[in-house]
Structures are given as structure tokens and as C-alpha cells.
Amino acid sequence: MTVAQPNRLAGGRIDRARTLSFRFDGRRYTGHPGDTLASALVANDVALLGRSFKYHRPRGLISAGSEEPNALVTLAHGGAHTPNTRATMVELVDGLVAAPQNAWPSLRFDTLAVNDLAAPLLTAGFYYKTFMWPRGFWERVYEPAIRRAAGLGRLDTAPDPDSYDRGFLHCDLLVVGAGPAGLMAALTAGRAGARVILADEDTVAGGRLNAETHAIDDAPGADWAAAARAELAALPSVRVMPRTTVFGVFDHGTYGALERAAPDAPSHAPRETFWRIFARACTLCAGATERPIAFPGNDRPGILLAGAARAFVNRWAAAPARRAAVFTNNDDGHRSAADLAAAGIEVVALIDTRADAPDCPFAAETLRGAQVIGTSGRRRLTAITVRAAGGALRRIACGALAVSGGWNPNLHLAAQHRARPAWDDAIAAFVPVPGAVPGQRAAGAAAGVFSTAGALAGGAAAARAALEDLGLSAGAPAPLPRTEDAPVRVTAFWHVTGAPGRAWLDFQNDVTVKDVALAQAEGFRSVEHVKRYTTLGMATDQGRTASTAAIGVMAALSGQGIAETGTTMVRPPYTPVSLGALAGRARGPRFRPVRRTPTHVFAEARGAVFTEAGQWLRAQYYPRPGETHWRESVDREVRAVRGAVGVCDVTTLGKIDVQGADAAAFLDRIYCNRMATLPIGRVRYGLMLREDGIVMDDGTAARLGPDHFIVTTTTANAGAVTRHMEFARQCLWPGMDVQLVSVTDAWAQIAVAGPNARRLLRRIVDPPHDLSNQTFPFMACGAVTVCGGLGGRLFRISFSGELAYELAVPARYGNALMDELLDRGADLGATPYGTEALGVLRIEKGHAAGNELNGRTTAAMLGLGRMVSGEKDSIGAVLSRREGLAGDDRRLAGFVPLDGTSAIPGGAHLLRPGARAEAANVLGWISSAAFSPTLESPIALGFVALAGARMGATLRAVSPVDGRDIPVRAVSPHFVDPDGGRLRG
Amino acid sequence: MIIDHPLLGPRDAREFTYLGDAALIDRPDGLAAGAEDAFYDYLYLRDNPAGLHRELWYHEQGDRSWLVVTRDTRSHEITQVELARDVALALGRGA
Known part of the structure; x- marks a missing residue:
């Protein structure tokens, strides 16, 4: 069963020709293309969207954009789910399924709402104060309990079914944000022929123009934006990227951006793409974010930002309630009252903190010098309590309260290079410092210029200045469109005082004015310390709606100015970036490139088991039918080398x-x-x-x-x-x-090792080359031809200790050479061997390898x-x-188990019999261990102090990791053929 | 970061491997008297300036040039990029 959309108004920029069905919290609702999940829920009169982080308070939307702290939902897709998705950023599609978070058993009846009653215990720093004792309880009891109770969504631990990608883009001018300033900047640079990228996090360019009612050149602002979009789309050097958030600025004009796929993208398209944009210049037109006012009970569902309320009404034709009030400290709040009234919402009162506020003809009454000091309603707002200028209290019934505390320029990308923004009293907000990021200029609301006319002029001017910097011609300036140019009139007002109850600053982390005051009282004076102590400004929204008011509260408490109090360090990302996008396609087998040896096809055909050696894929061993354990195969390969001849790719x-x-x-x-x-x-x-x-x-x-x-x-x-x-x-x-x-990579190099190696090579190397021990002795090398004329190189070197050669041929002949070696050596017992046998052979011979050359050993230690x-x-x-290094008396030695059968643990510590297993008693360590089929015993190499003196001594190989404690005897590291007779033979 | 390679033009820093202080070019003579002290200074005593720093970068995913990059450690601004070979020759290093 579907219900109607009771709060849907007329108008808006949605496509009513199509109806979409979706589910939230198990119930079915409908919406239209153009809706976000948030706007569709507003249209369906769903106010309760989640429970708060710490107190499990009922929460609803406070914004319509990416700054949303409350409305985090878990989104189901393709059998998986994604937690902590902002409902305001989710495009509505048919069949969408979303669930609320942090509530059990249900959103309406959340048992942990008792936390709210325990609020006096849960103040700032309560972890540190409350869960001190007993010490062992922290990891086992307190932390798991807190993590269960306090929380964002649950991570899906199943593999992510979606695909992601990464890419690189280059441009002359990157324009961040496609509101009036960004569109004008992109038009100015694009018309001049510059390579422009215009990126915006919204689904459609236009920014606030899509949410406002005022005209540009006598047409609705949104229509002007649509025309600008069309013109930009036709310009060949301009790339418009909707659904793309530029989240960070890095060195030398590198910007990180995250692009989300459109709902109608083909199924094989990546869900998100992480772009690195190399921009010669950047115009920051990221707009502004409205901030709430802290007053008791200001977190109740139905209380939202005034600009968001009018965006829901104007763009999405969705009314937060039929009866609303407005609480503001600036003229922009009056505009929200006008737009709500024009949409047919009854504006019961406009409460303005300013005693000299203008009259609002769209509200039933304008209360100047008044404040909202309380709210009521269980799961959503039903009434507010207002303290009038004279101090009289009044209760006003309303279903929504639109709050405006002024606007903060979105200056994050201008501050990520450690620049501290500057305080501007005229707009009561921090503004970017020009020149903080080389090549970047802010324009429009991001620069603190809030009128539409100012945005258009600023965007054009910033683009022209950028082109001039780059030595590109901007052409003659085009006349700017005519539009509103209202001045900013705001009087800073952060929080209501003299009224009981908790007033929230940071909704996402449940941080109240009281928490900030407590932190200050306890000596946390720096904004950075207060942030960490109270958690204000952390998590997915990074305090976008919270930080400035918190700084205002701190400034008031400390008596310092806001400018002196300053901001916390701004770091990327601006909004959350999924790890999947950062990984792109580099996951699973594509995590890194695979290098295959020139004999890979040969090894595959022989059924080899492969192992990774860095990027290389090497044959580890070649199992034969009937061999059930890798050791059987490896032992056989080792015996083949010691008794006949083996071949191994050592490319x-x-x-x-x-x-x-x-x-x-x-x-x-x-x-x-x-x-x-x-x-x-x-x-x-x-x-x-x-x-x-x-x-x-x-x-x-x-x-x-x-x-x-x-x-x-x-x-x-x-x-x-x-x-x-x-x-x-x-x-x-x-x-x-x-x-x-x-x-x-140019040469395939094959080791041919074993007593039959010379006989085999005589069948491969062309006859004129004399391989006799006199002409081509141990450590000889030279150019040869093989198999009837193929040029190669022959080296008589041995890693195994046997009579051995390495034969190099051009890489493309690797497979063929392996086949020839095995065909022509069948009667000689020719056997392919892999890296495992290679390792056993070199340990038997006492040759150092990576385990011994581990960056901590000297030539002397290696003997x-x-x-x-x-x-x-x-x-x-x-x-x-x-001195010291030369005095290290640890030496390479061999080890065998006393009982002749116990495996020696690799990495084990060497200790004297009876010594306690502690660091001070450690004499050395086991570096390499194997089973030697030649000795028919486990063997090992390792380093031990005074090895020469201890030859024959009994020690213990102790592995604290698995508790093994194996008595061993120190012996010569050369287990096989210590005199070298075989390799010289 | 972008490094303006003297031969290849601007390249992404991820093509490079970082080594450290360009003072590593000035290797002492191992056969001279007092070599041990000279090597101790050479290897372990480095300046760590807040400001301009001359450092060695290797174009490993490129042409294998070693470069001396002058970078401001406070802002990452790169003010000069030279071939390390030219720097070494100018210091009088030869064979």
C-alpha cells in the first residue's frame, strides 16, 4: 500500500509525470524524479529520521544539502548496504530502500533513549572520567558497550558489489561550485576558449538559484541557470561535472574530486569516480552554509535551517509543516518567511533577535528583540516558547521552526593549506584569506558576497583575473545580468542564555553549549583542544553547521574576540569519500600489476602452483599426480637436482x-x-x-x-x-x-643444476662451444648459441651447490627453451623445480638470501x-x-634439531638451555628453516653470538608466537658438500 | 605535487622516489684521513630546515634521472629543479 504525499505543494522542479516508489524504515512512500530522499520524506510528512549519536534523541533533517548532520541513513544496493549516507544527497530512484540508524528496536521506540535521562553523566570527556576503573574493563566491557550504543551505521563486511574508478583531468580553470558565481566564472572563461572544468556536488547546476524565487534578467533564476548550463554544454573546451564534489586541494594546483554516478548510468559504470584534477587556476564558488542558533531543545525534529526550509518549498515543493515559525538574527530569515508564506504555509511568527529588525509582512506577527527559549513535542515539534523583548514568555504552536543564524562561506578549499580564515564583522562570519592557496580565488558567497548580483560580478571578475594570470585573453567583458543585490544585515547571535535546558551546537556528536562551557572551565582553551575534548566538529559532517557557533560561544565565555579565538585546522575531505573510490579498480587481483615470467605458460601447462614474489608470479612447485602434500613435490624436486638435473626459471x-x-x-x-x-x-x-x-x-x-x-x-x-x-x-x-x-625483463634466465647438468646442456648448446671443465670451469661465462643458432649467454654459477649453469636467452624464447630442456633431458631425469625447492637447496648449501640480507646484517655476520x-x-x-658494528660477534650458523625430527620455527629466538625466554637472554635468531630431503632432517640457518665457539653447542629455538621450544645443535651452515667439490666438478 | 623535470617538463610527484637531503651528493673520500668522522657527519647529521630545502628525487617511473629539487618545507613550493649530475659536476665531483 502506498500513501499519498500529504506535504507536497504545487510547483517545484520535480517531474510529476513519473511517480517513484521507495521504502524508509520499512514503510512504502512515493516521490518524483528530481526529489532527494530528504525532500521526498518531507513531502510525505516524515519528520523523525534518526536517533542522535550519544543521547539517542529523536532527530530530523536540519538541512537540504551536504552539510546534513542528522539525517544519516543506511542505503541498500545490489545486495549490500552503505551506512552513513546523507538523505539530502541521495537522489530518489524507484525501488530505493533506506533504513534509519542507531535505534533499537525501532526508530520510534528506541530503548537507549534512556541515555537522554542519564545526560548529566554523559558530558564532555565522560569517557575519560567515567570509565577509568577497573583498568581491564576498558577494552572488554566499556568500549564495546559504548560502541554498540553510540554510533553511526554498521559497516557492511561483505565485499562491495559495486565498481569504482580513478582518473586524471587537466584544465586551465577549475570552477568549484555551479551557483551564480560558478556559472558566471565558467561562462567567462569558457567563452574565452580556456579549458574549464565546472564541478558541483548537486545533481544539477545552479546552486541556490534552484532554491530561490528571485529573477535574473526578468526570468526565474533557475531558468537563467538552465540557459547557462546549455551554453556551457555547447562550449567545446568546457566540461561540466554535476554530482562531483571537489573535496580537497593538494599541492601545486592538484584537486581531489569525487563524482557519483547518475541513477540512470549504465550498470557497468563505476558507482563513484575519484578524480585528480590538475588545474592551472581555480575559482572557488562553493557557496555558503547556513548555521543554526543554539537554544534549549533546538534539536527537535521539525526545527531546520531557514534556507533549507525555503529550498524544500521552492525547489522540491515539499512543506516541512503547514504551520511554521521563523527564528532569525538576519534579513535572510525574512526571505524564508516570505517564500514559505508564498507557498501557502502559515507563518505564525517571525522571531528576530534584533531589536531594530524590519517588519515581516508575511508572518502573522514579527517579534523583535525576541528569542526562542524552549520547544516541545515528543517525536516532532508541536510548539515553541518565545521570550519577548520585555521578558514575557509565550507559547506558539507550530510544526516547523525555520532557524537562521547567518551564513558561513564554504571556504574549506581556501583553508586546507594551513591558512587560517579571517573574521569579517560585517557578515559575522569567517572569510577566506586571498592568496592562501596559490592560483585560487574565491567568488560569490564563498568569498562572503551573498547577493546574487555580487556573485555574478565576482565570478566573472575571478575568472578574468585567472585568465590574465595564465596569459590567456579574456576578451571584452560581457554585460552582467540584472538581479537582486540585497545587502547583508546580520547581528551575530550564537546562543540563548538565561533559559533552562540543553542547547545543541553539534547535532551529529550531541555537543551542547554546556559541554563547551565545561571544557572551557576545565582548562581547554584552544579551539583544537575543545574540539578533541568535546568531539565537536568531528565525524561525517565535520561540524559544518556547528563550528562557528561553537567558536562564538567560546569567545563569549573567554571574553576574547572571535577572531582571536580562531578556527580549527581545516583538512580534506570536505565531505566523506568512500574508500572504494580511493582504491578504484586496484583491488583483488588488480591491486597491483602482475609480472609473469617468460616461462609462465610452460609452468601453467605443467600444473605449477604459483607464488607471489613482489609483483612477480613464480612457479612455487610442480605437483605430480599422486602427490598429496606440497612437501612431497618439493622433496622430489630437491632430490632430482641433487641426483640428476633440475631446471628452474630465475629470470x-x-x-x-x-x-x-x-x-x-x-x-x-x-x-x-x-x-x-x-x-x-x-x-x-x-x-x-x-x-x-x-x-x-x-x-x-x-x-x-x-x-x-x-x-x-x-x-x-x-x-x-x-x-x-x-x-x-x-x-x-x-x-x-x-x-x-x-x-x-629482456632475458629469460634458466638455472640448470645437478650432476647431469653438463650432459643436458651439451644437447642444447651448439657444438662449437666447449663446455668441458677445463674450458668452461666454475664461474666461467660467455656468449653461446643454442638449439641451432639462437644467441644466448651461459654462466657457470650455482645457487644449489651442484654442478650448475644459468642459461639466458631472449625472453620470448623462455617457454621454448624450457620445453627443449625437458624434452632433450628426459632420459637424464630433467625435472622442473620451483622457488620452494630453490630455497631448500640454498639453505642446504648455506647460501644467504633475503632472510639473511634483511637490512640488519653485516658482511662479517654473514661470514x-x-x-x-x-x-x-x-x-x-x-x-x-x-666500532660497535665491527664488534658484532653474531655469525651465520646452521642448526639441526636434537631429536632429528622437530621442525625449527623460522624467526625463533636462540636461547641457552634453561635460560628464561626474555630479550636479555636472546643469543640470536633463526632466519631460514626447511626440511632437507638430502639430510632427511629439518635444518635451519640463523645468526648466533660467538658462533664459532659454539659450534656443536646445544641451544633452544624458542617461538613465543606459537609456544614452540625446540632443542637444536649449532652446526656449519654448509649442510651439503662443504668443500665445494660438486660445483667445481 | 608537480615536479618540473628539467628534461621532461612537469611530472606528477608519484613518478618519483624521494631520497632526502641533497647534501648526500657531497660524499667524503673513503681513503682520506679521518674518513670515519667525515662519513658519520655525512650520513647522520642532517639539517631539517623550516624553509627552503634542497633534496634528491629520483624519476624512477620515468627517465631515471636524479634531480635536486629546491622545496619550501612550509608551503611545498618548488623554486628550482636541477639535474643532480649537473649539481655534482658543479661541486667538483668527477670520477
Whole structure:
């Protein structure tokens, strides 16, 4: 069953030809295209929309725009739900389902409304005062209870079904806000041919013009806005972006903007798009936000901002009530009274705090020098209590109270660069300081110019000034349209005094005048401290309707002026930005790019299990039919290498091509050991230090010619080492003749390891190349051709400790080379192996890898101290010898479990038998652990103090993480072939 | 942030990797007497000015140039961008 729209008026900018059905709090209602969820609820006479954060007080709308603090709803979409959505910013669509928040069991009967009775206990800082003891109760009892009771909506923990995107835009002039100032700025710059982006958070350009009744050039303001929209749409250099909130200004003209999809966007379109806009100049035309007045009971549903009341009436033809009063301290409140009356609403009284206020002919009576000091009504307003100028109290029945405390320029984007806004007494508001953000100018209401004529003139002038700055011609100035030019008449008035009851400043955080006074009494004088102590100005609305009045209250209490009291720091975002939009498409498998090895297709075809190594996807192991556990596959692969021959893609190790007359001398500076003496056709192990003496990376350098080396890095450090070497080349020794280029992706590099490696390679490498141990010994390298003429490079190096080679061919031949190696080596036992077996093999051999080169180890700790040459100047050599670092006596050692079977926990601490497991007793740590199929025992590498003296000693590997405490014996780190006979064979 | 690369024009700062104080160009001679103290100063004693700061940026997602960027740490205003190689040569660094 649907109900009619009892508060719908005639007129408005909605499409009555279509009726939309929606649900709120389980009930069905109707509205029209052009409605927001908020305006449709107003039209349906729904005043109670939520419960407040702390006291669970009934709350309704107070605004019609993005500043809304109360009307937060949870929106269902695509099987998921989004909490904390402002009803004022939700476009009504057919079938929309919204639910209220922070109420149980229901919005009308919320049990936690008892909090309101306990209000004296829940004052500012009540967490700190009330929940002090017992200490252990905080995490287990108090915090969960508070979080349940005080709250915004619940997060949907299911994956978000919607898609989001990110993008980049460039323009000469970014115009923020499409009200009269913004439209005029965009027209001025667009007509001059400048590249313009006009962004506005509303669904349709026009700003307040869509909510007002006054004319521009004898036509309704909204019609003028529509004509301006049409002209802008036809200008090729202008991009108009409705539903786009510019939420932050960043360095050098970068602006962040969030665009929401239109309801009729195709289903594959992103729900929200995060834009980075690079603007050479910006015109800030973000308008102004009206502020409430604090008086007792001012949070009752039905009490709303006066500008919002007339926006609901004029734009959406929705009456907040049939009988209303207005409470104001400025002339703009009178305009609201006039518009409400013109729409047929009975304006029973206009209460103006100013004794010299003008008469309002549209209200039944004008009460000058009067104040609203109380309200009544259970779930919505039924009456107000007014204190007349003489002090007499009167009760006036009304269903809505439109409140205007004056308007605050939306200056956030002018203040995010740490600029403090300036106080302007004439309009009783903070205004942006010109020049605070380079390239940005404010115009219109955002600059504190509130008349429509002033906005049009300011927008045009700001755009012309921006064009002049950019060296673009603005052309002859066009005559400005004629429109209202009313002066601002306001007398600052923040809160009612001398009346009982709580007066709210911040509706979203339930902060009252009393809370601010208490904070001040307790010594919190700075606005920043008061904000944090009371929570005023926090959460989704960031205190847009609250901050200035709170500053006014503070100023009154402290006796300082408002200008001296100042504002809190303004930071992005202006309005909430969903994390999904910031992530864009970069989620799940698209979180980062995937790099596939040149043998990926081969590995996939062989059923490999893959692992991520940085961005790389590498074959981890190759399960065979019947193998039920990864260890079975890995043990088999290790045995194949030790007993026959294995092949493994090692392309991911970084490869840097180093050329130039000074290449050898350069590498001498980069590596701590000698490289200049390396003969052509030979490879040498190299150790690279950071300048502070800690090991940075290791790898090999292969000399292909007098001026030509190929150096390798670990997979993880390929980028960092390139950066480091470029730093040395460009910044430290710019006079050296040396060039670097990363060739990691250019070559597919395959390790061929095992006693049958040479026999296999003889079937691959073309016959003229002699692979005999005499001609091509351990650590030889050179150019070869393979498989009948394909150019490649062969390196006789070994990570596994076996007779081994690495063969490099152009990357596109990687898959084919793997296939050839396995086909031609079938009878030799050729077996592909993955990173897991690679790791086991190197641990068995005692080779350091990433776990050992962890940024905390020195060459000496790795047992490589003698590699650091004292005869040359290399990076890190000097500080590697410094006291303390050189005195570190922890050394790389091997470990086996005493019982021969217990796995040794990786990362475990090493302790003496009987020692308490505490930091002071720790002798070292386990860096790498594996099961060795060769030894048929768990093994590990680690660092231990005085390792040499302790060889054979019994220690304990203790893992506080899982409680394991394994007795181990310290042994040589070279578990396999310590003499190196195999790799030289 | 936008860095006006001397060779490539204005580029988004996200293409760059930051290192730190451009004083790192002035590396001491490791074979000179008193090298340990000189390296200690070089590596660990840095100025942290509120104002103009010359710092090293690396165009990692670009042409691999190291740049010396003069940036006001209070406003992020960038007043000068130079190739680090030119700065190093002007300091008398060679081979």
C-alpha cells in the first residue's frame, strides 16, 4: 500500500509525470524524479529520521544539502548496504530502500533513549572520567558497550558489489561550485576558449538559484541557470561535472574530486569516480552554509535551517509543516518567511533577535528583540516558547521552526593549506584569506558576497583575473545580468542564555553549549583542544553547521574576540569519500600489476602452483599426480637436482647491464670486494653494502668484455639496486664513463643444476662451444648459441651447490627453451623445480638470501667479512669498520634439531638451555628453516653470538608466537658438500 | 605535487622516489684521513630546515634521472629543479 504525499505543494522542479516508489524504515512512500530522499520524506510528512549519536534523541533533517548532520541513513544496493549516507544527497530512484540508524528496536521506540535521562553523566570527556576503573574493563566491557550504543551505521563486511574508478583531468580553470558565481566564472572563461572544468556536488547546476524565487534578467533564476548550463554544454573546451564534489586541494594546483554516478548510468559504470584534477587556476564558488542558533531543545525534529526550509518549498515543493515559525538574527530569515508564506504555509511568527529588525509582512506577527527559549513535542515539534523583548514568555504552536543564524562561506578549499580564515564583522562570519592557496580565488558567497548580483560580478571578475594570470585573453567583458543585490544585515547571535535546558551546537556528536562551557572551565582553551575534548566538529559532517557557533560561544565565555579565538585546522575531505573510490579498480587481483615470467605458460601447462614474489608470479612447485602434500613435490624436486638435473626459471633476479670505459672502476666502488680484477669471461660473487656498512644486496658480476659487465641482484632488490647504482653514477661520480640499463625483463634466465647438468646442456648448446671443465670451469661465462643458432649467454654459477649453469636467452624464447630442456633431458631425469625447492637447496648449501640480507646484517655476520676490501673506496666500507658494528660477534650458523625430527620455527629466538625466554637472554635468531630431503632432517640457518665457539653447542629455538621450544645443535651452515667439490666438478 | 623535470617538463610527484637531503651528493673520500668522522657527519647529521630545502628525487617511473629539487618545507613550493649530475659536476665531483 502506498500513501499519498500529504506535504507536497504545487510547483517545484520535480517531474510529476513519473511517480517513484521507495521504502524508509520499512514503510512504502512515493516521490518524483528530481526529489532527494530528504525532500521526498518531507513531502510525505516524515519528520523523525534518526536517533542522535550519544543521547539517542529523536532527530530530523536540519538541512537540504551536504552539510546534513542528522539525517544519516543506511542505503541498500545490489545486495549490500552503505551506512552513513546523507538523505539530502541521495537522489530518489524507484525501488530505493533506506533504513534509519542507531535505534533499537525501532526508530520510534528506541530503548537507549534512556541515555537522554542519564545526560548529566554523559558530558564532555565522560569517557575519560567515567570509565577509568577497573583498568581491564576498558577494552572488554566499556568500549564495546559504548560502541554498540553510540554510533553511526554498521559497516557492511561483505565485499562491495559495486565498481569504482580513478582518473586524471587537466584544465586551465577549475570552477568549484555551479551557483551564480560558478556559472558566471565558467561562462567567462569558457567563452574565452580556456579549458574549464565546472564541478558541483548537486545533481544539477545552479546552486541556490534552484532554491530561490528571485529573477535574473526578468526570468526565474533557475531558468537563467538552465540557459547557462546549455551554453556551457555547447562550449567545446568546457566540461561540466554535476554530482562531483571537489573535496580537497593538494599541492601545486592538484584537486581531489569525487563524482557519483547518475541513477540512470549504465550498470557497468563505476558507482563513484575519484578524480585528480590538475588545474592551472581555480575559482572557488562553493557557496555558503547556513548555521543554526543554539537554544534549549533546538534539536527537535521539525526545527531546520531557514534556507533549507525555503529550498524544500521552492525547489522540491515539499512543506516541512503547514504551520511554521521563523527564528532569525538576519534579513535572510525574512526571505524564508516570505517564500514559505508564498507557498501557502502559515507563518505564525517571525522571531528576530534584533531589536531594530524590519517588519515581516508575511508572518502573522514579527517579534523583535525576541528569542526562542524552549520547544516541545515528543517525536516532532508541536510548539515553541518565545521570550519577548520585555521578558514575557509565550507559547506558539507550530510544526516547523525555520532557524537562521547567518551564513558561513564554504571556504574549506581556501583553508586546507594551513591558512587560517579571517573574521569579517560585517557578515559575522569567517572569510577566506586571498592568496592562501596559490592560483585560487574565491567568488560569490564563498568569498562572503551573498547577493546574487555580487556573485555574478565576482565570478566573472575571478575568472578574468585567472585568465590574465595564465596569459590567456579574456576578451571584452560581457554585460552582467540584472538581479537582486540585497545587502547583508546580520547581528551575530550564537546562543540563548538565561533559559533552562540543553542547547545543541553539534547535532551529529550531541555537543551542547554546556559541554563547551565545561571544557572551557576545565582548562581547554584552544579551539583544537575543545574540539578533541568535546568531539565537536568531528565525524561525517565535520561540524559544518556547528563550528562557528561553537567558536562564538567560546569567545563569549573567554571574553576574547572571535577572531582571536580562531578556527580549527581545516583538512580534506570536505565531505566523506568512500574508500572504494580511493582504491578504484586496484583491488583483488588488480591491486597491483602482475609480472609473469617468460616461462609462465610452460609452468601453467605443467600444473605449477604459483607464488607471489613482489609483483612477480613464480612457479612455487610442480605437483605430480599422486602427490598429496606440497612437501612431497618439493622433496622430489630437491632430490632430482641433487641426483640428476633440475631446471628452474630465475629470470626474476635483477639484471643490470653495465657498460663504459669506467665500468670496472665503477663496480669497484659499488661492491665492497674487488671487481676491476675480474678477467673477461669470468663471474664473481659480489657483496653490496649500504653507506652505513650494513649489507644491501648480493649477486654476481659477469665480465663479458673489457667495458661490459652484467650484474645480478636479488629479486626483491632489483629496483632498489638500480636506483642505488644510478645515484652513485649521477650524483657521486658523474665524471665516470659508465652507463646502466636494467635488462631483467629482456632475458629469460634458466638455472640448470645437478650432476647431469653438463650432459643436458651439451644437447642444447651448439657444438662449437666447449663446455668441458677445463674450458668452461666454475664461474666461467660467455656468449653461446643454442638449439641451432639462437644467441644466448651461459654462466657457470650455482645457487644449489651442484654442478650448475644459468642459461639466458631472449625472453620470448623462455617457454621454448624450457620445453627443449625437458624434452632433450628426459632420459637424464630433467625435472622442473620451483622457488620452494630453490630455497631448500640454498639453505642446504648455506647460501644467504633475503632472510639473511634483511637490512640488519653485516658482511662479517654473514661470514664474508674478509670480502670488504680495505685498499679501495667502496660504498659502505668505511662505516662497516666502525666500532660497535665491527664488534658484532653474531655469525651465520646452521642448526639441526636434537631429536632429528622437530621442525625449527623460522624467526625463533636462540636461547641457552634453561635460560628464561626474555630479550636479555636472546643469543640470536633463526632466519631460514626447511626440511632437507638430502639430510632427511629439518635444518635451519640463523645468526648466533660467538658462533664459532659454539659450534656443536646445544641451544633452544624458542617461538613465543606459537609456544614452540625446540632443542637444536649449532652446526656449519654448509649442510651439503662443504668443500665445494660438486660445483667445481 | 608537480615536479618540473628539467628534461621532461612537469611530472606528477608519484613518478618519483624521494631520497632526502641533497647534501648526500657531497660524499667524503673513503681513503682520506679521518674518513670515519667525515662519513658519520655525512650520513647522520642532517639539517631539517623550516624553509627552503634542497633534496634528491629520483624519476624512477620515468627517465631515471636524479634531480635536486629546491622545496619550501612550509608551503611545498618548488623554486628550482636541477639535474643532480649537473649539481655534482658543479661541486667538483668527477670520477
